[in-house]
Amino acid sequence: MASDQDSASDKNPLNRRLIYGRRQGHRLHKKQARLVADLLPMLSPDLTARHAPQDWFSETYKAYALEIGFGGGEHLAARAKLDSDCGFIGSEPFLNGVAKLLTVISDENRQNICIYQDDARDVLDALPDNSLAAVYLLYPDPWPKTRHHKRRFVSDDNLTAIHRVLRPEGRFLLASDIAAYIDWSLIHIKRHGGFLWSACQADDWRMPPADWPGTRYEAKALAAGRRPTYLQYVKSA
Numbered sequence: 001m002a003s004d005q006d007s008a009s010d011k012n013p014l015n016r017r018l019i020y021g022r023r024q025g026h027r028l029h030k031k032q033a034r035l036v037a038d039l040l041p042m043l044s045p046d047l048t049a050r051h052a053p054q055d056w057f058s059e060t061y062k063a064y065a066l067e068i069g070f071g072g073g074e075h076l077a078a079r080a081k082l083d084s085d086c087g088f089i090g091s092e093p094f095l096n097g098v099a100k101l102l103t104v105i106s107d108e109n110r111q112n113i114c115i116y117q118d119d120a121r122d123v124l125d126a127l128p129d130n131s132l133a134a135v136y137l138l139y140p141d142p143w144p145k146t147r148h149h150k151r152r153f154v155s156d157d158n159l160t161a162i163h164r165v166l167r168p169e170g171r172f173l174l175a176s177d178i179a180a181y182i183d184w185s186l187i188h189i190k191r192h193g194g195f196l197w198s199a200c201q202a203d204d205w206r207m208p209p210a211d212w213p214g215t216r217y218e219a220k221a222l223a224a225g226r227r228p229t230y231l232q233y234v235k236s237a
């Protein structure tokens with residue numbers, strides 16, 4: 001786990017997969033530790049080869065979606081409950097967040113979620129072309145310092161990967177409460193050229209989409225008086 005390092009190591013392709021951020025916080029409760037030991041391996045996708053997403057679930061679903069960096073999994077769990085015809089893949093390296101989501105999955109006996117407790121870029125690499133109906137990137141770490149901008153999840157490479165795995169007209173939804181990250185994203189996504197911004201009026205980016213479950217980070221931002229922006233895109237050619 002890298003912390004506050006260096007541009008030199010970022011230039012080394014062997015270090016491309018560094019994740020910047022915490023992998024674990026406080027010690028897990030007993031039940032959480034048991035779920036991590038017993039349930040997590042059963043819900044973890046096999047990324048050793050390129051797989052259709054249906055291979056990662058015990059049932060076949062009408063569509064599949066990915067949430068990148070789900071934090072405590074509040075949005076993912078609520079969305080999986082709302083849309084039981086969709087299989088949701090969640091990727092999050094932070095173990096305590098994963099443990100929270102596992103508790104909900106276990107308590108609700110939810111079948112339509114699989115979890116990769118690591119870097120979402122590994123999931124993107126393993127998915128075939130045109131395989132997802134939606135990708136959610138909600139409140140990604142903003143990395144405000146200029147020398148850390150290259151750590152931002154919105155990057156030319158990651159947009160190319162997201163575009164590849166989305167099916168035609170698949171949706172890419174990005175939310176952030178950090179104006180500079182929104183500006184960065186608008187510029188990068190426009191430059192990519194493969195996404196159509198579906199906003200028609202200001203409320204389309206000022207207001208959450210219908211049936212929006214919210215996230216833990218979003219609740220914190222709202223409580224601190226920061227207003228989120230919601231960018232919704234559709235995959236074009």
Ligand SMILES: C[S@@+](CC[C@H](N)C(=O)[O-])C[C@H]1O[C@@H](n2cnc3c(N)ncnc32)[C@H](O)[C@@H]1O
Pocket residue numbers: 019020021022068069070071072091092093094097118119120121138139140141153215216217218
């Ligand atoms: C600011 S938090 C937001 C969490 C959650 N989406 C929310 O809104 O409450 C950003 C999350 O992205 C996760 N993250 C950072 N890099 C990631 C990566 N490469 N793949 C998957 N998750 C990542 C972090 O561990 C962290 O939990």
